[in-house]
Amino acid sequence: MNVVEMRGIYKYFSDTCANKNVDFSLRKGEIHALLGENGAGKSTLMNILYGLYTYDAGTITVNGARVDMENPATAIRHGIGMVHQHFMLIPQLTVTQNIFLCAKEAGFVLNMPTLEARVEEMNRRFGFRVDPSAFVWQLPVGIQQKVEILKALARNIRILILDEPSAVLTPKESDELFSTLQSLVREGYSVILITHKMQEVLDFSDRVTVMRAGEVVDTLNVSDTDAHALANMMVGREVFLQRQTKPQPTGEPMLEVCDLTVKNDKKLDWVKNISFQVRAGEIVGIAGVDGNGQLELGEAIAGGRTLESGSIRLCGKDITRSSIRRRLDMGLAHIPDDRQKKGLVLQFPIKDNILLSGQRSKQYANGFFLNTKKIEARTRTLVERFDVRPTDINLPAGSLSGGNQQKVILAREVDRGGKVLLAFQPTRGLDIGAIEFVRAKLVEERAKGAAILLISTDLDEIRSLSDRILVMYEGHITGELPYNAPLEQIGLMIAGHDTTTIEKARGDVQ
Amino acid sequence: MNPKKHIKDALLGAWRPALAILGAVLVSALLLRAFGYDAGHSLAMLYDASFSNLRVFGSMLNRACPLLFTGIAVAIAYRGSVFNIGADGQFLAGAIVSAWIGIKGGGLPGPLLILLMVLGGTLAGAAWAFLPGFLKARYEISEVITTIMFNYIAIQLVGYLVRGPLRDMAQAEPQSYAIAAQGWLSYLIPKTKLHPGFIIGCIVAVVIFILLFKSWFGYEVRAVGYNPIASKYAGISVTRTTLATMLLSGALCGLGGFFEVAGASHYLYESLSSGYGYTAIAVSILAGNNPIGVIFSASLFGFLTLGATAMQRVIGVSAQFTSIVQGIIIIFVAAASVKGLQKTRRKAEKGGH
Incomplete structure (x- = not known):
């Protein structure tokens, strides 16, 4: 029986299509892996199911009924919970306070001993060992993740989405997590596992849906496939940009x-x-x-x-x-991973971003003072040579498109020689x-x-x-x-x- | 950008604060009416208090002087993303050391004594900013809290000095001895008490403006202020730049303290600063954190405080009322600047596509 049924889901981010005619189904009591490279659209699809993103077309059915997934509250009401890669916990609060944060069952006046007893009860039931009165900031990441899972379970979640849960865990913590998930599915819970680690799919999942470039490639029983085939599906696409050069x-x-x-x-x-x-x-x-x-x-x-x-x-x-x-x-020339955070001062105009790191050099400064003429002349040359658009060197870098921002960084770093x-x-x-x-x-x-x-x-x-x-x-x-x-x-x-x-x-x- | 465009931009930039002040005056007039005062007479009094003759005009500039120095100090700190709430303490530290040198150095010739007072006051202001600056730069401890704490220390230190070691027993109220007469700054215009503080403050404003916008040091201060991470990856030492910004800010406050003691009061007393360092925050914001703009906003606040005294003396309008007017002006200008921001953003977005 399918507890979740997603049909023909489309999702656009401005002009990019992140999900294209995606069909996805989840059976009761299975661990269903969602496998794909970065940017394949896995997280987007699950954020749609959890009501974080709106979708542009398609239908979602939960337990046989059409659901208009408006926001996470709707999802939670239908028994869907999500544990994000970056935990949504409040470090200054205790485990119990986090678990019952915003939970209606907790009531207006919090009775901490009662709630802590309930956490203990869940501990026993699911085989966790989480101290209910510990502050979240004191806990290692693996335990924090369990708090997230408990938080979902306390809201009577039956369908649990985990976004790359092992990415932040040590191998031992990962093993614990997966045995927990397996005991959950034995109790009739259903789990969706977003991952790009082959081993997790092969060792712990029942079915796998492979996504690539926003589309579903296939959904298979894990027992019917192998690493070889899955890797092919995950990356085996037409290469858009053919290699132009040979090693020199x-x-x-x-x-x-x-x-x-x-x-x-x-x-x-x-x-x-x-x-x-x-x-x-x-x-x-x-x-x-x-x-x-x-x-x-x-x-x-x-x-x-x-x-x-x-x-x-x-x-x-x-x-x-x-x-x-x-x-x-x-x-050293450096094109950082996060251009807006590490590579540019967005409030500065293009010319001052070209200047960045060269402000004391003879090229741009006469002793203590900046040589505005030289800076502007050099920026004009670079803007032309690196095809930065628009070409107004006084525009703030923050107003440029991502590609042009990257060209400004590239120009600066390459020009430094x-x-x-x-x-x-x-x-x-x-x-x-x-x-x-x-x-x-x-x-x-x-x-x-x-x-x-x-x-x-x-x-x-x-x-x-x-x-x-x-x-x-x-x-x-x-x-x-x-x-x-x-x-x-x-x-x-x-x-x-x-x-x-x-x-x-x-x-x-x- | 050609010079013509610069001037045009400056004029376009000025009409918003001007409109804001006009709006604030109107609202204030309505308030005065509502409280049963003669609004016209009150506002005329406000104006006369600063502009009726050269003597009162000089007093107005003297009133503006401490706000000018602390305002520039807050502005440069803000550019470096340091919220120096401690301008008051740094101002008092400068005043204390200047006064102490001035009192103890009676045997020195005038120019030397004044030079020592300038150096002592400036260094004292910087020293008072050092620890908060160091804690912020090295350990990311909020400078907002530490600088406020240092304000209290400075205020109480003044209290201790004027009631204890430096107290002039000949005076009824607790105050220090006067500094040696050769250490007094001379008045610039006969029949006024205008000391050189304001004029020098204007020069300092221009120097700081050039430093901020035309030198690599100012560039680094602004880069760190906007984006410390990108600055770090561009090889700028965020720690050193933050500390330097704080020290410079403190030094300017200390210099302001020197002028207050050597130019205006000539001795130390408990209410030497009527919260200048806090008003300086408003002064700086009103000026868009532009050192040259601070010259005008500091003058405006000097004008308002002087006018407040006059309105109270002659018509009996409470001095607190000008605080209300100041508040109204800030709200109006702040609102105007938000509007301005939206406009630049729209312009930038348009340019990007």
Whole structure:
């Protein structure tokens, strides 16, 4: 019996179609995995089911009845709950206060002992061990997630959506989570698991729906498929942007990362003992699904995050402990992952964003004072050469489209004449024209002899630009592949299957 | 942008505050009427108090002087995203050290004594801002709280000094000895008490404006103020810039304290600052946090406070009433500036597509 039935769902974000004629169904008592790359439309679909997003066309049926999913309150009333990747908890309140926050059953005057007893009762029933009176900020992430699940269960949820629940967990916490989910489905709950980790699908799910570029590829019983087939479905599409270049002879190693270990914001080791080199004249691509340590790696190289151990060398010199200023001066160019937060001052006009990081240089300043004429002249040249539109250099950067904002950053960083370019998600969220422009510029810099480290979750981008591909999974570099490695192989590796497993999978098929 | 466009923009920018002040005056007049005063006479009195002759005009500028310095200080801090609520404490710290040097340094020649007082007052203001600035820059502790706390310390310190070590027993009210006569700043125009503070404040405003908008230092201050993360990735030390902003802000307040002591009061007393540092926040906002604009908004507030005294003396309108008028003006100007913001945003959006 289907508890959820979504038919012909369409969702547009301005001009982009995030969900295109999506059909999805959930059976009672199953764990149903929703598998796909970043941006495949999984989270969008589930946010629609949970009433967070409106949808442009289609119907939703819950327990046999048509539901107009207006907001999360409607969803909760129909027994649908969602645990987001970023928890919606109030850290300063206790577990019990969080669980019964806004719950009608709690009444107007809170009787804490009674409510805490109810939390204990749920603990017993679902096999949790969560201290009802603990403050949420004191709890490790794994327990916080359980509080989120309890919060949903306390609202009489029967259908639970989890958005990449294991992304923030340690392996042990993940195991606990999945055994919890399995006991929930035995009690008749239904679970939707948004994931891009193959193993979670194969080990814990009953059925899987694979999404790609906003559309459903197929829905299958997990027992009828294997990693090989799923990887193919997940990434095996026509490649839009064909590779234009062949690897060229490379020069000296310009960026050397040795035994690097970096912690994430939650103080967990998130980059683990990574070593690699980028030589002059090559593009090294780091492929991987978001959250596998790329952010921490990129910030450590840029100098924005302290590292636990290991060393980094730039142009042959040690920069492990160097300031960001020093790294820039030594020849690092940096296209950050978040252009609005890390790359631009949105309130400043274009010309002042071109100036950013060069304000003390002889090029733009006469001693203490800025040389407005030189700044404006240089900005005009760059705006023309990088095709920034509109061309009014006095417009605030915040008024530009994403593609043009990225061009301003690219212009500034390339113009500084760096020998090493760290390009982190350089085309995320850009339109096709801007994507092509940015990629062409990267190839141009490579031809001029720059060493480029490209970190991207977009496999097309990795494949069309990189001369070598490193795969990052759970903080490790799990393998190096040549530029012409088959897409399916990369797809398997970013989902946590190493090459040996692939060989095995191949053997099984043959 | 050509100069003509600059002037046009400035004029277009000025009509909103002007309209706001006009609106505020109208509302104030209505209020005066409602409370049974002769509105016309009261407002005329307000005007006369500052503009009827050169002597009162000088007094008005003297009144504006402490607001000018603290206003510029708040404005530059605000540009660096530092909310310096502690201008009052930094002003008093400057006043204390200037007065102390002025009282103890009676044996020194005038120019040297004045130079020492300037340096002492400025450094004292910066020193008073150092700890809140350091805590903010290094540990992200809210400067709003720490600077307010430092205000209380400075206020009580003045109280202690004028009742204890520095008290002039010849006076009935607690106040310090007067500073040595050679340390008094001379009056600029005969028959007025106009000391050089306001004029120098105007020069300081222009210097700070140039610093903020034409130098790499000011550029870094503004960049950090708008987006500390992007600034960090552009190699700017956010910690150092924030601390420097705070020290500069404090130094300007301290300089204001020096002028109040050496130019106006010549001694230290408990109510030396009638909350200048707090009024300075309004002064800075009214000026759109533009140092040059502060010259005008500080003058306006000087005009209002002086007028308040006159209205109270002659017609019996409560001095609190001008506080009401000040409040009304701020609300009007704030409302006008919000409107202005929306317009620029629309313009920017249009330009983007």
